Amino acid sequence: MTDGAPERHPRILVIDDEEQIRRALKSVLQARHYEVDTASTAEDGIALTAERTPDLVILDLTLPGMSGFEACRQLRGWYEGPVLVLSVLSSDSDKIDALDLGADDYLTKPFSTGELLARIRALLRRASPSASPVTDIDVGDLHIDFARRVVMLRGESVRLTRIEFDILALLARNAGRVVTSSMLLEEVWGPEYVRDTQTLRVHISHLRKKIETPGDVPRFVLTEPGVGFRFADLEA
């Protein structure tokens, strides 16, 4: 927070039909100084979003009446903030569907509070309008300078191809957030490539060879099976 400016606590809206989850999330989030509104149906949630303009919406997918998927689609029409989807559905296709409908990340119930807070922080960090665009980041031994398109590993410069750098940049700017394969393909190559996941995997594997430690598991670029990739969280 910049000093001098009045501190504004981010406002989070929780849409979940289970009373227990709403209460638990409310107390956990309020303890971390978030303002919290809750709604028990998709319809109420959409109305509250319009009324209160929360900084982030936490949306359960299995709701009575209008489904979470439908709510997600409608919110994306006009709501600018990030949407974090909660689901008990651990199947890949549901995650993909929700992300394709515009959700920004997902958590599978049950989740730990630490995991939830990390996701919320990652989403808010990226969405905050006051934040100046990130020019460079440091994760462990890795230093990425977006402006000069330079990547340093343990002080040594790493030579990446244009495509490898673009992939790394997109993932790193969304650190801690899942980035679907189709998002990556669309951003790096263009919309006509959204089906060519094989090419993407080849480039990811080249990128890993250059920045990850040989003999160890990948630490920076992690695979989210069936969905996409996630860059290690900055606050790890």
Place this chain on the structure above:
Amino acid sequence: MPLRRARPLTRLGPVQECYARHMMWRQQLSRGGGYPLAVGAVGIAALIFFPLRGVVSAPVVMLFFVPIIVAVARIAGTKPSATAAALAFLFLDLLYIPPYYRLTIASLPEWIGLMVFLVVALISGQQTGRLREREQAALRRQAELELLNRLTFRIASEYSLAATAEYVTGQLTVVGNARRVALYRPDGAGNARCVNSSGESEPATEEARFAEWVLTNDKAVGPEGPSAEPGEPRVVTVSQADALPGVTADAVYLPLQTVDGLEGVLVAQPVSPSGFGADESRLLISVANLTAAAFERERLADEAAHSQALRETDRMKTTLVSSVSHELKTPLAAATARVTGLVEEGSACDEARVRSELEAVSEDLARLDSSIGDLLDLSRLESDAWRPRLVAEDVSDILGTALSRLPRLHAARIRFDLSPDLPPVSADFAQLARAFVNLMENALAYAPADSSVLVSARSEDGAVRVVVEDRGPGVPDAEKARVFEKFFRGSASSSAPAGTGLGLAIATEIVRSHHGTLVVEDADPVGARFVMTLPTAGADSD
């Protein structure tokens, strides 16, 4: 859902193959009842001989016409050949033998010759036609026998109901002179469901209604009522008009009867407008009976397998419920006790105590959650609902994702030693990650709290060997096999945090579905070493 490969079409036997080809070829040539062929053949011959009028004598031309008429008989039957004979006679009389354009003939010898030609042509056509019919009947009889033989064989062997249905419809359209054949089965809700159909024509809109009527009334339905001629097989016992008044369709509906009841309905639509002949009807009845028997056998086999599976599931459930209720209730009871204790003490307890109690509760809940997850996974794996989708994957990539699923403090205790150029293995990413998580958690649970767990991977011929090694108490020889069983908790588990005893069982199931192996050895100097081998992508015979 993986794409199902299209099944090959129904295979025909050699005789049926020959019969089908024969029929196709004949159908092509005898379109329009064979009359166009008769007119065409005689017409072409006439065009060839006409310019030779007055050069080649009439008897020579007559000699040429006889084989043409015989060929027409061979291909299209007796009536077209009689037509061809008549046309040839007219051509010779009117256009070839003077006086032209009149039926009268100048010289008596030529008149007699022409008459002899007509008689010879007609008789040889008739003979050849009859021969052809007998030949066809023999071929058909052979094809029918082959069909019945194969159906009988099917009754005694393991075939799926759908495959038999496909076979029957495919064969009957070829052998039984049917334009369309369909098989219906009762779906349990009183409706008839089409299992398979073949042939060229679309189902009549009323087909399902008639099939349902037959299922309810157990009587065969056809365009006309019972065939009354003595000695004829009685296919149809009820006319369509009586079954469903005002509804007409030209197909025959036969109930598939067995001793115990009805197995379905056979629908056959004849090619010829006059309906099925006596031979075809006899064949239909035999096929219907055999199909009924095959269907019954397959249904009973299915039911037997199903009830066997149910009994097995029941036994599993009993084991599950007893061990699970314990596994789920223990942490829940512990957490409840701690929380209610805190609530009762109210403000009397200090902050440090609240914190330590809450940490304990959170551990209880974590255990509860992992138990529920384990049970769900195991039931999905065992019911095959979680079939692996095997594609080429990178082991170190999967290990990385597995590591990120562990709590940070635990993840920090794991060391990796992966050989740099591991070939890809054929794996289902999410499932294999789960197996790795379980192996790592198991190792972390048994190893001393400050020790690290080593995960290494090497390539050996046609496989990748992943080893998870801890410095815990190890697994005694007597337990080395049992440690992978469901709910088995080794003698060392008293020192370890409680688990469901399902983690290794799940890992084993997953590795098995990946065509790999998982065993435990003694580590050097102490500890357990879990060794997993996975076939490299493209190396397994799948």
